[in-house]
Amino acid sequence: MDPSELQQLVVNTLAKDSVIPDTRKLVIPGAKGQATTAEDQNAVISALASLASRDIVSYEQHDTFTYFLTAEGAQIARDGSHEALVWAAVPAKGSEEVITIKQLQDQLGQTAKIGQGKAFKNGWVGKEGDKLFKLVSTIVDTTQEELNEVVKSGTLKGGEKAIAELRKRKLLEQKKSLWYSVKKGSAFTTDLRKPETDLTAEMLATGSWKNSNFKQYNFDADGTPTNGGALHPLMKVREEVKGIFFEMGFAEMPTDAFVESCFWNFDALYVPQQHPARETQDTFYVSSPAKALSPPKDYIDRVSAYHIHGSPDGASRGYQAPFSLDESHRLLLRTHTTAVSSRMLYALAQKSKKEGFKPAKLFSIDRVFRNEAVDATHLAEFHQVEGVVADRGLTLGDLIGFMQTFFAKMGLPNLRFKPAYNPYTEPSLEIFCWHPGLGKWVEIGNSGMFRPEMLEPMGFPPDVRVHGWGLGLERPTMIRYGITNIRSLVGHKVSIEGVEKSPAVRF
Numbered sequence: 001m002d003p004s005e006l007q008q009l010v011v012n013t014l015a016k017d018s019v020i021p022d023t024r025k026l027v028i029p030g031a032k033g034q035a036t037t038a039e040d041q042n043a044v045i046s047a048l049a050s051l052a053s054r055d056i057v058s059y060e061q062h063d064t065f066t067y068f069l070t071a072e073g074a075q076i077a078r079d080g081s082h083e084a085l086v087w088a089a090v091p092a093k094g095s096e097e098v099i100t101i102k103q104l105q106d107q108l109g110q111t112a113k114i115g116q117g118k119a120f121k122n123g124w125v126g127k128e129g130d131k132l133f134k135l136v137s138t139i140v141d142t143t144q145e146e147l148n149e150v151v152k153s154g155t156l157k158g159g160e161k162a163i164a165e166l167r168k169r170k171l172l173e174q175k176k177s178l179w180y181s182v183k184k185g186s187a188f189t190t191d192l193r194k195p196e197t198d199l200t201a202e203m204l205a206t207g208s209w210k211n212s213n214f215k216q217y218n219f220d221a222d223g224t225p226t227n228g229g230a231l232h233p234l235m236k237v238r239e240e241v242k243g244i245f246f247e248m249g250f251a252e253m254p255t256d257a258f259v260e261s262c263f264w265n266f267d268a269l270y271v272p273q274q275h276p277a278r279e280t281q282d283t284f285y286v287s288s289p290a291k292a293l294s295p296p297k298d299y300i301d302r303v304s305a306y307h308i309h310g311s312p313d314g315a316s317r318g319y320q321a322p323f324s325l326d327e328s329h330r331l332l333l334r335t336h337t338t339a340v341s342s343r344m345l346y347a348l349a350q351k352s353k354k355e356g357f358k359p360a361k362l363f364s365i366d367r368v369f370r371n372e373a374v375d376a377t378h379l380a381e382f383h384q385v386e387g388v389v390a391d392r393g394l395t396l397g398d399l400i401g402f403m404q405t406f407f408a409k410m411g412l413p414n415l416r417f418k419p420a421y422n423p424y425t426e427p428s429l430e431i432f433c434w435h436p437g438l439g440k441w442v443e444i445g446n447s448g449m450f451r452p453e454m455l456e457p458m459g460f461p462p463d464v465r466v467h468g469w470g471l472g473l474e475r476p477t478m479i480r481y482g483i484t485n486i487r488s489l490v491g492h493k494v495s496i497e498g499v500e501k502s503p504a505v506r507f
């Protein structure tokens with residue numbers, strides 16, 4: 001039967017009778033008698049499930065065991081039980097006819113063997129010597145009757161014990177079958193047309209809207225996700241960090257030049273030309289173009305003099321090592337954002353010569369490059385956050401105070417500092433924060449007071465001090481999002497879906 005016809009039959013029956021106590025009794029118009037068989041219940045349940053999903057009906061499932069005959073059972077139902085066949089084969093008492101056990105076995109074979117015992121036990125058959133005779137003139141073959149009842153009704157009125165007995169004798173087999181009782185649902189209707197979801201121009205024109213069944217609005221439905229762009233988690237954290245800098249009165253430095261000269265990346269920062277960090281294992285050098293544009297001549301001369309001899313007043317002795325202009329003009333991928341700070345501080349110093357010194361608070365957040373072995377926590381390119389403050393008479397206390405405020409705003413109120421070495425700062429401090437998740441102090445950044453050997457050649461007034469700090473963007477982001485392998489944050493293994501679903505960050 002067609003599934004939609006079956007659905008219609010169900011609702012029509014409910015409209016008439018208000019309940020269907022047993023779906024096995026559903027009557028199909030035109031067909032006679034019991035309409036749906038045990039097998040039909042599969043079609044019934046799919047029709048009911050579909051109606052119930054629209055609240056048109058509700059139903060309950062029930063189960064019943066039905067029974068059918070084995071081949072031997074079917075034979076007995078037709079011919080009679082073995083014991084009845086034995087009884088039928090032996091003569092009445094006192095008859096002329098005589099049959100011995102042996103003759104009975106020749107005549108009935110297996111049946112004689114199986115049936116004899118029961119025929120004796122039932123008191124149907126007796127024995128004189130080896131001759132058999134009937135003890136009663138009529139018998140009731142219960143086994144045959146029961147089996148025929150099963151054929152007719154699928155079960156036995158005699159109940160479980162009788163059924164168990166027949167199953168033990170392997171005359172019956174049992175099958176579990178399901179059936180259902182059905183009631184009207186909260187949205188009961190006999191109109192099963194699929195509800196319309198759109199009101200069309202055609203419906204209005206033809207007037208068919210008047211008789212249409214419209215689907216209800218579902219105000220609880222989730223909207224379709226919008227197909228817009230999504231910010232990468234790193235960029236979300238960057239926005240938050242930027243917010244902190246702006247809140248603290250910092251201006252953003254331009255960080256668009258990934259390629260820098262050795263001069264701005266190292267020399268201007270008083271990093272000795274013989275420093276191991278300049279070696280190719282740490283720095284990506286650029287081969288083409290081979291040479292950077294020259295920085296202002298007087299400035300490079302002063303930088304060179306400080307590198308070789310130190311300050312004119314003798315307070316610094318410099319590195320007492322050669323300074324190569326060729327080395328200065330090499331190009332590289334910047335290894336830290338302090339390359340940007342050096343350009344900006346130089347520009348600030350030039351401006352103060354003309355206009356007088358004005359304090360400055362500058363920050364940058366952008367990409368840097370290091371020729372490092374890539375592993376779960378290191379990439380060859382990553383992001384640095386850097387803050388630089390220039391003012392008259394700044395002290396180490398100002399730097400520490402600034403960092404405490406800054407990191408507290410990032411949700412890291414617990415800081416510790418450890419003396420460290422940077423060629424361009426003295427003193428230098430490594431920054432550690434307490435990581436409650438890991439239960440230990442983790443290093444998050446590096447900081448210090450920029451050296452006079454760096455600031456004096458730039459041309460700052462002598463009492464101007466500059467301090468700064470830098471940190472990676474990746475580590476706080478990974479901690480924030482619970483990411484343990486950096487390659488699931490950056491690179492070709494990043495899941496776009498993960499990026500789209502990553503929540504916004506609020507420190």
Ligand SMILES: N[C@@H](Cc1ccccc1)C(=O)O
Pocket residue numbers: 335336337338386422425446447448467468469470471
């Ligand atoms: N440039 C340093 C960070 C730093 C910035 C400013 C001052 C001191 C240190 C680094 O790469 O780790």
